[in-house]
Amino acid sequence: MKTVFDALRRIPVMRRTPASLTRLKALVRKEFLQIVRDPSSIAIAFLMPLFLLLLFGYGVSLDTEHVPVAFVAEQPSADTDDFRSSLLGSRYFAIATLRTLPEAEQALREGRVNAIVRLRANFSERLRRADGAPIQIIVNGVDANTAQLTLGYLEGAWGNWLTRRVASRGGELTAPVQLEQRVWFNSELKSRNFLVPGLVAIVMTLIGTLLTALVMAREWERGTLEALLVTPTRMSEILLGKIIAYFTLGTGGMLISVGLAVWLFGVPLRGSFWLLWTCASLFLLAALGMGLAISTVARNQFVAGQLAIVGTFLPAFLLSGFIFDIDSMPAAVQGVTHVIVARYFVTIVQTLFLAGDVWSVVLPNALALLAMAAFFLAVTWRKSRKRLE
């Protein structure tokens, strides 16, 4: 009896076979077949970037124009008309002229207007006094950003009106210091030029992670991974096969996103395309790695899906610098942003698109992407090896 056990023990449970290219090819082919059979992967890779970029490229804008403003002149006169016409001429406002302040306040409360400009009954008279006439402005402060912009626009309109008025009376209004602003990289301050490259990064995060979040868990759940493991196939080959297949798919999605950004939305690509390609590939590896890691750690599709929902979209949306400036966040939150893969890629794409090949920005961020890709793939590999026991 004892000899039988000894004999059994001498049989290696898992013989490490040398890596084989043919086997890898077969695995990649298997992944592609699976992808083609469930069209939802193709939808994630190709339709999602198309759909999201079109929707957001057209839909998302921080450029506030035609702000609805109520104009109240309690005693209309030539002076109040003059001021009103200076507001009417601006594309930033859509002016509604109301009779009384309570009417305007009601409109503000109901959200029909965002701001009130009120000229009191003695406006004309006080214009000619030494201390000047007040122009009362009430803004709806709920959306603080829009409120600030509206106040800025109103200040601009007021300044133009003053200069014109003083000039028409033969005087001259000179501010001692005159601001000359020069905005580099995006001279018209078009928000689309910074949002669309950022969107490329967000969409790629979603694609990369979603594509792979379920694949390992699915194989565990259905028992097909065990089936694969009793063949001479090695775990690293299985992983590599998945990475190659989904990397190809993700690259297709990336090309669509970049193409749309450049040709449809007219965002300038000032850096080199190949550098962008390289960084995007690194980023895709990191995102796929994150998906595979989620999939391997969760081991069942349901939990993997939940992890993907919680871990990808909102962090990439809010903590990547896509919309909110990372430097203005508290130090602890800034620390958290360092584990968000999208953060590094958002920085890279914003620079590569608008500023050009700035190596001092691209290089450290690209290295961070490389490190994260390595980390996630290592986690996946270790976790899947353990499962063999």
Place this chain on the structure above:
Amino acid sequence: MLTRLLALIVKEFLALLKDPKSRTVLIGPPLIQLIVFGYAATFELKDIPYAVFNEDRSAISRDFEAAFTGAPSFRRIATIRSEEEIAPLIDDRQVLLVIHIGQRFGAQQLSGDPAPLQVIVDGRNSNTAMVALNYVRRIVNQYNEDWLKAHGQSGLPAHLESRAWFNPNLESRWFFVPGIIGMLSLITTILVTAMTVAREREQGTFDQLLVTPLRPAEILLGKALPGFIIGMVQGTVILLIATLWFRVPLLGSLPALYCGLALFLLSGVGAGLLISSLAVTQQQGLLGGFLFMVPASILSGFATPIANMPPVVQAITLIDPLRYFLVVLRKVFLEGAGFDILFGQLWPMALIGVASLSLASWLFRHRMY
């Protein structure tokens, strides 16, 4: 019948909560995320890094520099001595803006000519650039006013008196924290519902459910209630965090807010179950969940106002339940609104909820594989 339904609800809760990983995902992240995102989501700039390129050696230009040094939002990183130093600083993102004071800055002011002040801004993030320029403009305006007063020049014929209602200090956190409550509630409903039916279909247990005496409406109720209950509990906790931790004022009617939350959860759960019953595999359920969740949050007016969108896209936002919930949240929190003002936001959510739930229940029976 009630016991049957109860048994089903218990089973759904067990399916959700028995896996410790799933439990952690449902309970932990929303709380952490509210805190982290609450601090992250703000358009106010702090410590704007800037550099000064002062070619004028006069006392006036030094006074002017002091106006920036004293401002709390600015942090001076470098002093530049030549034009060539500007580009590298901005390219590397070391500074957001460079203030360039010309050689005759002081002399021009003394002689009554306007003195140009050049400000160069990194426009890669156009919103940050715009906000930073607004800060700079405010400082320059203040400086101008002080200068005119100090040199005995007559005041301007008219001046602005600005006030902001509902958010007097224009804190963008007051705007975003209620928004995050909406986003997290949306994510929870999708998390709980989008993959449930697909999972049962994939494992074959859904067919078993269909041959039990349970009617499709009861199955639907069993699937919908856990999401609804979890959403309510979680919503309560994050409302508490928003008011107690972030100190966002909650001025309006609490019943109206809860009514909004309930109707929103109804529509979110409806959308999630609709996706779930359309999906054959969990992968499709997950994809569908994202294809609903991502547009729903970006088109909700969370960060970018709906009024800025083109009319076609504005029309699309009408079927987005989050759009209405965000208005409810912000109006109740900041504007002190009650049912009378919010009615226009509540019925669309109810409609979306009822429509998606009925469609989902119909699909339960008619989409068989």
